[in-house]
Amino acid sequence: MAEKEMQAREKMEMKSPAEGTRDVPMYIPAVDIYESEDALVLVADMPGVGSDNVSIEIRDNQLTLRGTIQLEPGDKERLLLQEYGVGDYFREFALGRTIDQAKIEASMKDGVLTLTMPKADIVKPRKITVKEG
Amino acid sequence: MALIRWYEHPEVARPGWELDRLQKEMNRLFSDFWGRGMSPFRVGVYPAVNVSEDTKNIYVRAELPGMKPDDLEISVEGDTLTLRGERKLAQAGETVNYHRREREGGRFRRVLTLPTKIDPGAVDAFFKDGVLKIVLPKAPEVMPKQIQVKTS
Incomplete structure (x- = not known):
């Protein structure tokens, strides 16, 4: 792992049918989603988004992530080379009924959003011990 | 026929x-x-950078989400800027089951040739919300000079 070369992954622009009100492009954040015994964890890369500018919404089992960036007042700067686009982030996921929506926790650090979604008690694996008798 | x-x-x-x-x-x-559906910025190197300038400085920006300033090494030699580092992804443990794995980790090195001479002693770098911004002041000899026209 330590010697692994970084693979360049292109930022994906979102093609939305509805036009955004903000005149900035919209990107699809790269995510990791993993499931442990008692929670589903989502990690999303949203560089440029501070903790005040991220919104997480759950409605009808649909999880919506939105991140807005603050454009720097860099009007006097002349662009010499552009290899990536700067814009907002948007991504939606359909959640199963297995998430305890009241207990979702989110944290944003260094442009990475981590969402911990505990599983509802009913779906947690229960160990049943077989008694003798 | x-x-x-x-x-x-x-x-x-x-x-x-x-x-x-x-x-x-x-x-x-x-x-x-x-x-x-791809942007025209295809480069295939990491990290992708945006370079801009104003009259005083050259700015180099790169998106490095989840990285710490300590994981980054920035050096300037003449008109060459080198960015080196390692993006470490937090390990989730072995008992978890991955549904999606789109984020990448690993070591990287990027060398850029700057368009003008800069003052290597005054280079500053800032890291905020996963975005690196390097400010490279232009060398005094390449700064635009204002020439006053005198009435004779």
Whole structure:
């Protein structure tokens, strides 16, 4: 792992049918989603988004992530080379009924959003011990 | 059987039709390449950078989400800027089951040649919300000078 070369992954622009009100492009954040015994964890890369500018919404089992960036007042700067686009982030996921929506926790650090979604008690694996008798 | 003169045949009528066809084919290939919802910024190197300038400085920006300033090494030598580092992804443990794995980790090195001479002693770097911004002040000799016109 330590010697692994970084693979360049292109930022994906979102093609939305509805036009955004903000005149900035919209990107699809790269995510990791993993499931442990008692929670589903989502990690999303949203560089440029501070903790005040991220919104997480759950409605009808649909999880919506939105991140807005603050454009720097860099009007006097002349662009010499552009290899990536700067814009907002948007991504939606359909959640199963297995998430305890009241207990979702989110944290944003260094442009990475981590969402911990505990599983509802009913779906947690229960160990049943077989008694003798 | 209808007799047509050979040059009236649509495909052989004009000299160089073969070249035209090739050109069309190439255009189609390229539009396919760009048309897959990808941005035109394809570079294939990490990290992708945006470089801009104003009268005083050159700015180099890169998106490095989840990285710490300590994981980054920035050096300037002459007009060459080198960015080196390692993006470590937090390990989730072995008992978890991955549903999606799109984020990448690993070591990287990027070398950039700057468009003008800079003052290496005054380079500053800032890291905020996963975005690195390097401010490289231009060397005094390349700064634009205002020339006052005097009345004689």
